Amino acid sequence: MQCQECEERQATLHFSQTINGEKKEIHVCEKCAKDKGYVTYPGEDMHTLHNLLAGLFNFDQESMKPTAQHEKLTLKKDLECPECSMTFTQFKKVGKFGCATCYETFSSHLDPIFRRVHSGNTKHNGKIPKRKGSNLHTKKQIETYKEQLQELIKREEFEEAAVIRDKIRALQADKEAGEES
Amino acid sequence: MRLEDFMNKSISSWMREEGPHSDIVLSSRIRLARNFSDETFPMLASEEQLERIRETIETNYGNQTFQSYKNFSYVSMSDLTAVGKSVLIEKHLISPHLIKKQKRGSGVLISENEQVSMMVNEEDHLRIQLYFPGFQLHEALKEANAVDDWIESKIDYAFDETKGYLTACPTNVGTGMRASVMMHLPALTITKQLNRMVPAINQLGLVVRGIYGEGSGAVGNVFQISNQITLGKSETDIVEDLNSVVHQLVERERHTRSELMNNSKIQVEDRVFRSYGVLEHSRLIGSQEASTCISNVRLGIDLGIIKDVSQNILNELMVLTQPGCLQQYAKSALKPHERDQLRADIIRERLQLEN
Numbered sequence: 001m002q003c004q005e006c007e008e009r010q011a012t013l014h015f016s017q018t019i020n021g022e023k024k025e026i027h028v029c030e031k032c033a034k035d036k037g038y039v040t041y042p043g044e045d046m047h048t049l050h051n052l053l054a055g056l057f058n059f060d061q062e063s064m065k066p067t068a069q070h071e072k073l074t075l076k077k078d079l080e081c082p083e084c085s086m087t088f089t090q091f092k093k094v095g096k097f098g099c100a101t102c103y104e105t106f107s108s109h110l111d112p113i114f115r116r117v118h119s120g121n122t123k124h125n126g127k128i129p130k131r132k133g134s135n136l137h138t139k140k141q142i143e144t145y146k147e148q149l150q151e152l153i154k155r156e157e158f159e160e161a162a163v164i165r166d167k168i169r170a171l172q173a174d175k176e177a178g179e180e181s
Numbered sequence: 182m183r184l185e186d187f188m189n190k191s192i193s194s195w196m197r198e199e200g201p202h203s204d205i206v207l208s209s210r211i212r213l214a215r216n217f218s219d220e221t222f223p224m225l226a227s228e229e230q231l232e233r234i235r236e237t238i239e240t241n242y243g244n245q246t247f248q249s250y251k252n253f254s255y256v257s258m259s260d261l262t263a264v265g266k267s268v269l270i271e272k273h274l275i276s277p278h279l280i281k282k283q284k285r286g287s288g289v290l291i292s293e294n295e296q297v298s299m300m301v302n303e304e305d306h307l308r309i310q311l312y313f314p315g316f317q318l319h320e321a322l323k324e325a326n327a328v329d330d331w332i333e334s335k336i337d338y339a340f341d342e343t344k345g346y347l348t349a350c351p352t353n354v355g356t357g358m359r360a361s362v363m364m365h366l367p368a369l370t371i372t373k374q375l376n377r378m379v380p381a382i383n384q385l386g387l388v389v390r391g392i393y394g395e396g397s398g399a400v401g402n403v404f405q406i407s408n409q410i411t412l413g414k415s416e417t418d419i420v421e422d423l424n425s426v427v428h429q430l431v432e433r434e435r436h437t438r439s440e441l442m443n444n445s446k447i448q449v450e451d452r453v454f455r456s457y458g459v460l461e462h463s464r465l466i467g468s469q470e471a472s473t474c475i476s477n478v479r480l481g482i483d484l485g486i487i488k489d490v491s492q493n494i495l496n497e498l499m500v501l502t503q504p505g506c507l508q509q510y511a512k513s514a515l516k517p518h519e520r521d522q523l524r525a526d527i528i529r530e531r532l533q534l535e536n
């Protein structure tokens with residue numbers, strides 16, 4: 001099996017990981033496992049911020065060697081934040097985001113970085129701000145109900161489904177009222 | 182100005198209070214990194230944006246009181262002299278970063294007792310920080326959450342469902358929280374045990390740092406222990422983990438202190454009294470030597486070798502003998518040898534206040 005990260009080498013490490021509530025099969029080669037932060041090896045100096053950041057960003061430096069071919073590839077791939085105009089290349093150089101939207105813009109490249117910095121973690125598990133949070137809680141509840149609704153419809157339990165549908169409507173009305181205030 | 186009056190001004194009032202385990206834990210701190218949802222982070226923000234952020238904070242929270250934190254006052258970095266800035270750094274009310282990368286609209290909002298401070302337009306729009314005397318991480322977290330809610334009542338934070346609080350640096354994303362304690366660990370340092378414990382502490386996602394003085398290297402046997410991970414763990418779990426490590430360090434330090442007293446009493450006494458002598462009699466003293474001696478004297482106080490000197494002397498002199506503070510006391514810029522002289526004077530005078 002081919003490594004899903006580099007699509008070059010043979011995948012030698014196979015495991016599943018629950019990322020953002022979704023179970024995913026991971027097949028990677030040893031190099032990518034290390035470089036993309038899937039695993040950390042004991043003895044690796046992860047302790048000073050400096051080493052951490054240096055370690056974080058040098059994995060892509062190799063693929064950015066100034067050969068014409070690579071340059072083209074980098075240019076084509078470089079993402080740019082629509083809000084603050086920071087590019088992914090700049091981000092890797094500075095090690096800081098330009099704005100909150102950068103997180104969205106670079107999202108497909110960030111998890112390896114987060115995994116390395118935060119011991120394998122990619123998902124927030126802490127405080128939710130009060131005002132923003134009340135909507136977030138509602139949103140999560142609506143999602144759960146919607147899944148239940150699909151399930152009930154599949155099983156043709158329409159009476160139950162109607163109850164859940166009304167609950168969703170009520171929550172949606174709450175949510176909209178909350179957003180307006 | 183009399184030294185007593187100067188001390189009253191220079192030592193934050195929270196620092197004078199005694200906290201739990203204050204023979205070993207000097208202070209507990211929680212810092213939260215927060216950003217406005219619709220503004221570019223300070224590094225790339227326009228001057229207008231930076232000013233807008235400053236204004237929002239200054240008008241909504243300046244001159245306000247929140248629970249026991251009274252009369253927040255806003256201090257703009259552009260209004261301060263170099264010495265004034267150093268003093269704020271030495272009192273840990275602002276970071277060196279705020280000065281080094283000084284932006285338009287950068288400043289700090291400080292509560293009257295200096296327990297709460299909020300840096301504006303540092304690396305993030307807001308860095309909320311609370312200090313507690315002694316070992317009180319849980320209390321600090323509870324209070325930090327309350328202050329955070331108060332700020333959030335008028336500001337939309339940059340927050341993402343899966344990534345949490347969005348910060349300029351990927352090392353702060355998630356909770357945006359850094360919990361830390363300052364510990365005085367002379368026995369673990371003398372016996373070289375701390376070095377051996379550091380890797381195990383790192384394994385738990387915690388970092389140990391020496392407190393740096395004018396030179397380099399850990400001075401005064403004071404160390405800061407803090408969390409490295411901010412994503413994937415809840416605030417309570419982070420504090421819980423730090424708490425248990427600090428507890429173990431406190432136990433170890435106490436145990437080692439009593440072992441030292443049992444096995445090498447005369448050597449410990451010699452070390453303590455020599456340092457006490459230096460502080461009482463020197464006429465020129467550098468910050469490195471001062472820190473070492475102050476640490477030894479504080480150990481002597483904790484072990485009952487030196488009586489009639491208050492425990493607080495370490496916290497106080499650590500701040501008072503820093504270059505910025507000395508120059509504020511002198512009301513002029515001082516050359517290094519002038520600082521060494523004034524430092525020795527202040528220490529002698531401070532010790533006399535005890536008698």
Ligand SMILES: [Zn+2]
Nearest residue numbers: 003006029032
């Ligand atoms: Zn690969």
Ligand SMILES: [Zn+2]
Nearest residue numbers: 081084099102
């Ligand atoms: Zn951006």
